[in-house]
Amino acid sequence: MFESERWSDPERTCAALGLAAPDEGIRRAWPASQATYPADPAGIGFLAPGYVEDIGARIALPAELLAAAVAALAEYDRHPALRRLAWHQHHRLASTPLMRRVDGGWPVMPQSLGPAGAFVHMHVLLSRVPALLAWHRERGVPAEISQATFTDFRVWSDHYRAKHGVPGFANAGWLTNGLTARLYRLGRLQFEHTAFWYQLQAYRHRRDRRVVVLAADGQRFRGDGQHDGANGISDPEHGFTSRFTADERTIVGHPISPRGAVAREAVTLAATDWRLVLQPGTPVLNMHIPADGPMDYAQCGAALAQAGAFFDRLHPEWSGATALVCSSWLMDPQFEGRLDPSANIVRFLAEFHLLPNAQASDSQTFERVFGGPIADLDRAPAESSLQRAIVAHARAGGRWRDAGGFILRDDLDWGAQVYRRQPPPSGG
Numbered sequence: 001m002f003e004s005e006r007w008s009d010p011e012r013t014c015a016a017l018g019l020a021a022p023d024e025g026i027r028r029a030w031p032a033s034q035a036t037y038p039a040d041p042a043g044i045g046f047l048a049p050g051y052v053e054d055i056g057a058r059i060a061l062p063a064e065l066l067a068a069a070v071a072a073l074a075e076y077d078r079h080p081a082l083r084r085l086a087w088h089q090h091h092r093l094a095s096t097p098l099m100r101r102v103d104g105g106w107p108v109m110p111q112s113l114g115p116a117g118a119f120v121h122m123h124v125l126l127s128r129v130p131a132l133l134a135w136h137r138e139r140g141v142p143a144e145i146s147q148a149t150f151t152d153f154r155v156w157s158d159h160y161r162a163k164h165g166v167p168g169f170a171n172a173g174w175l176t177n178g179l180t181a182r183l184y185r186l187g188r189l190q191f192e193h194t195a196f197w198y199q200l201q202a203y204r205h206r207r208d209r210r211v212v213v214l215a216a217d218g219q220r221f222r223g224d225g226q227h228d229g230a231n232g233i234s235d236p237e238h239g240f241t242s243r244f245t246a247d248e249r250t251i252v253g254h255p256i257s258p259r260g261a262v263a264r265e266a267v268t269l270a271a272t273d274w275r276l277v278l279q280p281g282t283p284v285l286n287m288h289i290p291a292d293g294p295m296d297y298a299q300c301g302a303a304l305a306q307a308g309a310f311f312d313r314l315h316p317e318w319s320g321a322t323a324l325v326c327s328s329w330l331m332d333p334q335f336e337g338r339l340d341p342s343a344n345i346v347r348f349l350a351e352f353h354l355l356p357n358a359q360a361s362d363s364q365t366f367e368r369v370f371g372g373p374i375a376d377l378d379r380a381p382a383e384s385s386l387q388r389a390i391v392a393h394a395r396a397g398g399r400w401r402d403a404g405g406f407i408l409r410d411d412l413d414w415g416a417q418v419y420r421r422q423p424p425p426s427g428g
Contacts, residue, residue: 007084008034016081017117018110025104026088033091034084041076041083046090046127049073055126058133059150065157068115068167069123075116082116089124093179098135101176111164118160118168122153125172128179135181139314148185152178155292163371183288184310188299190288191307193318195281196325198355198404200256201244202278203269211277211408212269212425213353214253215262217244221254221356225261230360231399240264247271258419259333260354260403267425277408283319284406285311287326291368295330295344301351301414308409324412327357327404329364334400338389345386352405353419360401365390 007013010022010030022030038044045051049070056066076083089105096102109117129150136146152175160168177183183192199216215221220228223238243266244253251269256262278284285307289295304324312320333354335345366373369390374380380391390400411418 007081010088013081013084014107017079017085018112019107023104029092029105030088032095033088036091037084037087041080044083044087044090047073047076047083047086047123052123052126055129059129059153060147062154065154065167069119069169072115072119073123075114079113079116082113082120086120086124089121090127093124093128093176098132098181101180101182103173103176106172106176115167118164118166121172121175122157122169125153125175125179132179132181139181141184141314145184145186145310148187149178149183149190151185151292152290155290159291177288184314185290186306186310187303188290188293188296189303189307190290191303191311191324192286192288193311193315193321194284194286196278196284196323196406197280198325198406199280199358200278200355201246201253201276202353202406202408203251203274204277204408204410206273206275209410210422211353211411211419212267212274213256213278213355214244214251214267215242215256216280217242217253219262219358221262221264223264225257225263226356226401227358227360230357231362231401233399242266255425256353256355257424258353258422259336260331260356260405262356269425278323278406282323283321284323284325285321287324289326289328289330295348297344297347300344300348304407304412304414308412321409323406323408325404325406326352327402329362329368329400329402331403331405332365332401333403334393334398335389338393339385343385349405350417350420351414352407355404355406357401357403360403362394362400364402365400 010026014020014022052070052073053066056069092102092105106121109120133146156171156175157167157169160170177192182194183190199219200213201216202211202213204211219242221240221242222228222233222235228234228239242254242262249271251271251274252266254262254266307324308321330345331349331354333349336349339346369387370381377391377395380387382388382391393400
């Protein structure tokens with residue numbers, strides 16, 4: 001059987017690598033990618049040591065990480081199926097406009113594939129870097145911001161080493177965000193231009209400028225104001241279903257408190273006194289918190305302060321982002337009851353209007369802080385105040401949950417806790 005025939009079937013290729021059956025995205029795009037596979041595999045430029053060394057140096061990969069990534073290239077001769085998969089992923093990246101991420105098709109590689117399996121996703125993603133660097137130069141992105149945007153290669157390599165004990169690279173699906181022209185790192189935080197996705201409407205009062213956030217119609221909530229089913233917990237006895245209506249006279253809905261809980265009782269607002277400022281589809285900047293250092297409160301404020309103007313200059317063709325939004329395990333308001341008021345996380349949360357997440361769970365909390373679930377809380381690491389707080393809450397029967405929050409750009413006044421200082425919503 002010719003090699004081209006042997007690997008023409010994505011099922012066979014994945015089976016040879018010890019992977020689960022390919023998803024629909026891989027199946028659909030496989031014939032097109034394999035039709036362009038070089039006759040001489042040595043001609044795959046992005047798998048050449050010189051290429052990886054050059055691109056790695058241009059984005060300032062740490063020397064030890066770069067050396068490991070280059071050394072892994074020699075392993076592809078032992079895994080022709082892996083080389084085929086790498087080409088397929090590269091083909092998908094090269095065929096995707098810079099404004100779009102490549103979703104799916106980034107399977108977790110088994111440890112049995114050795115260094116090549118550990119680094120294959122990094123090798124593929126590095127093939128996207130030259131095009132993005134050229135775009136950055138064309139748009140005038142400052143060199144320091146361009147370099148900072150690529151630090152996720154290091155962040156997720158550190159994560160892989162911490163989890164597996166050997167060099168490698170994790171979370172390629174996430175990193176495709178950073179390899180679009182929509183996401184940039186500005187100081188301590190990353191920002192991505194996108195559309196608002198939470199099911200709610202936010203209104204600003206025309207005179208006193210306070211903000212009221214109302215849950216969308218038809219959502220089921222528990223008695224504690226969280227989405228029914230969050231953390232796998234339902235509340236048939238005390239739960240309620242939200243209602244929302246808006247016409248030329250009144251706006252009726254269930255308010256979401258600045259601490260992220262939905263009220264059982266609806267409020268009625270006079271429509272002439274309020275204007276809609278945020279709803280699903282509104283342009284926003286989605287904020288991410290890289291896991292590579294302390295969540296310094298002042299540095300976070302400085303990053304937020306420059307984000308809006310940066311994107312306005314870079315992408316004048318886009319509608320200006322109305323709000324800065326974050327969805328993360330770090331946005332859990334329960335941290336305020338477990339950490340010292342001076343803690344960076346607590347101070348950070350107080351600046352946002354917090355929101356409940358419909359699919360909330362504690363999985364990311366334990367993954368990010370402990371590397372995964374904790375089977376025995378009595379044996380959990382307790383090296384930091386954050387670890388101790390998480391364990392204490394769980395031991396007391398509490399359930400951590402990821403959550404969200406936003407700051408309208410017009411309200412950005414770091415340190416003022418704008419939404420906490422507003423009076424609770426009422427009619428009018």
